[in-house]
Amino acid sequence: MRELALNVMDVAQNSISAGASLITLTVEEDLAADRLTITLEDNGCGMTEEQVRSVIDPFYTTRTTRKVGLGVPLFKMEAEMTGGSFSIRSQKGKGTVLSAVFVPSHVDMIPLGDISGTVRLLVTCNPTLDFVFRRTRDGREFTMDTRELRQILGEDVPLNDPEVSEWIAGYLEEQTALLKEEM
Amino acid sequence: MKSLAELQAIRDKARAQVGLRAESGASVRVQVGMATCGIAAGARPVLNAFVEEVAKRGLQDIMVTQTGCIGICQYEPVVEVIEGEKKTTYVKMTAEKAVRVVNDHLVNGNVVTEYTIGSNAQ
Numbered sequence: 001m002r003e004l005a006l007n008v009m010d011v012a013q014n015s016i017s018a019g020a021s022l023i024t025l026t027v028e029e030d031l032a033a034d035r036l037t038i039t040l041e042d043n044g045c046g047m048t049e050e051q052v053r054s055v056i057d058p059f060y061t062t063r064t065t066r067k068v069g070l071g072v073p074l075f076k077m078e079a080e081m082t083g084g085s086f087s088i089r090s091q092k093g094k095g096t097v098l099s100a101v102f103v104p105s106h107v108d109m110i111p112l113g114d115i116s117g118t119v120r121l122l123v124t125c126n127p128t129l130d131f132v133f134r135r136t137r138d139g140r141e142f143t144m145d146t147r148e149l150r151q152i153l154g155e156d157v158p159l160n161d162p163e164v165s166e167w168i169a170g171y172l173e174e175q176t177a178l179l180k181e182e183m
Numbered sequence: 184m185k186s187l188a189e190l191q192a193i194r195d196k197a198r199a200q201v202g203l204r205a206e207s208g209a210s211v212r213v214q215v216g217m218a219t220c221g222i223a224a225g226a227r228p229v230l231n232a233f234v235e236e237v238a239k240r241g242l243q244d245i246m247v248t249q250t251g252c253i254g255i256c257q258y259e260p261v262v263e264v265i266e267g268e269k270k271t272t273y274v275k276m277t278a279e280k281a282v283r284v285v286n287d288h289l290v291n292g293n294v295v296t297e298y299t300i301g302s303n304a305q
Contacts, residue, residue: 006222013217013251071219117231124234125217125249152190157197160246162238164193171185 003113004038004102007075011040011098012122014071016129018044020095023122024132027115029104031138035084036102036112043095052090075100082106116172119144123168127160133172135179142175144168210244211289213237215276216261218252224259225277232281233262237289245289258300264288272300 001007008025015023020042028037047055058073076086079100090096102109119133123146130150134143146159149168157164215221215230233247255261258274262284271294273284280298287293296302 001223006227009217009227010219010222013249017251074219117227121227121230121234121249125230125247148187149190152187153194157194161193161197162234162241163196164190165234166238167185167189167193174185 001074001078001110004078004110005113005115005118007071007078008038008040008115009118009122010071011075012118015040015042015044015096016126018042018046018096020044020129022130022132024134025119026134027112027136029135029137034103034105036104037099038102039097039099041095041097046092046094046096047090048092052088055088056086072098078102078110081108116169116176119172120165120169124160124165127158135176137179140179142179144172144175210266211246212263212265213245213247213289214250214263214265215247216251216253216259216263217249220252220256221259221261224256226260228278229260229262229276229281232278233285236282236285240285240290242285242289255300258303261300273298274300274303 001010012023012025022043024039024041026037026039026041028039029035030037055072056076058070072088075098079086079102082103083106084101084103086100088096088098115135119131123131130146132143132145132147135141149159149164153159153161153164159165213233215226215233217226217230230247230249237245237247250263253261253263255274260274260276262273262276262281264271264273264284271288273280273295276284276298280295284295284298287295
């Protein structure tokens with residue numbers, strides 16, 4: 001993968017397949033500590049202990065079209081390549097939390113990429129699910145919660161309405177720029 | 184600044200024209216393969232192009248969505264256009280090709296034959 005944002009898009013698909021109704025994505029940048037942490041939490045069907053162990057094995061997959069499942073193993077490898085770490089916790093019936101820590105200064109670090117684009121597409125393509133996107137950078141932060149947007153939009157306007165989709169793209173872009181602004 | 188008030192404006196506008204599209208629903212579904220294989224092959228710019236182009240043209244009865252791996256990874260990015268019983272499979276897509284599919288196929292009803300799986304299979 002050329003961007004971590006693409007991995008997020010890929011791994012989030014597992015949460016969607018797991019029947020999650022709420023997916024929380026957190027991207028935390030700590031420049032001083034040279035750490036980037038990506039956490040993905042869902043309230044889907046969860047996994048058994050054995051499944052949790054096997055999900056990092058590229059030759060394990062629940063799908064039936066072929067015998068390999070590379071999404072999670074790739075993400076784990078990319079984190080560990082930078083000297084970071086990867087963890088996955090899950091409880092059957094409760095949900096799954098997946099967390100990857102990266103060391104951005106490492107030569108093998110893959111850029112975060114267009115994470116806002118990923119969030120926008122996830123929301124637009126899954127209008128019946130709720131997403132919370134929280135991004136922090138050295139003490140500053142912003143959050144977008146589709147449950148709040150839904151409250152404003154009411155039942156008439158779905159989250160995949162083209163204008164709403166454009167609004168989300170613009171909002172995320174602005175908030176990210178504010179986050180990155182010089183103090 | 185993007186504000187929540189803008190969202191309210193979108194809602195109010197939609198309420199005003201709700202009669203126009205309420206009962207129609209989405210008649211065409213565009214599915215972009217977004218499994219590991221599709222994403223690695225560049226499916227996200229393709230999906231983005233579909234979302235943006237459909238928004239730009241204000242096409243209301245088209246639903247753009249993502250799907251998993253349909254088993255032809257060598258042809259990714261794969262896009263399926265589903266109109267009732269009819270399904271068109273486009274392969275090796277790019278953002279530029281996506282714009283043309285919106286214009287030619289979704290708007291004007293002409294399948295872009297040269298991008299379909301039939302024209303690309305060896």
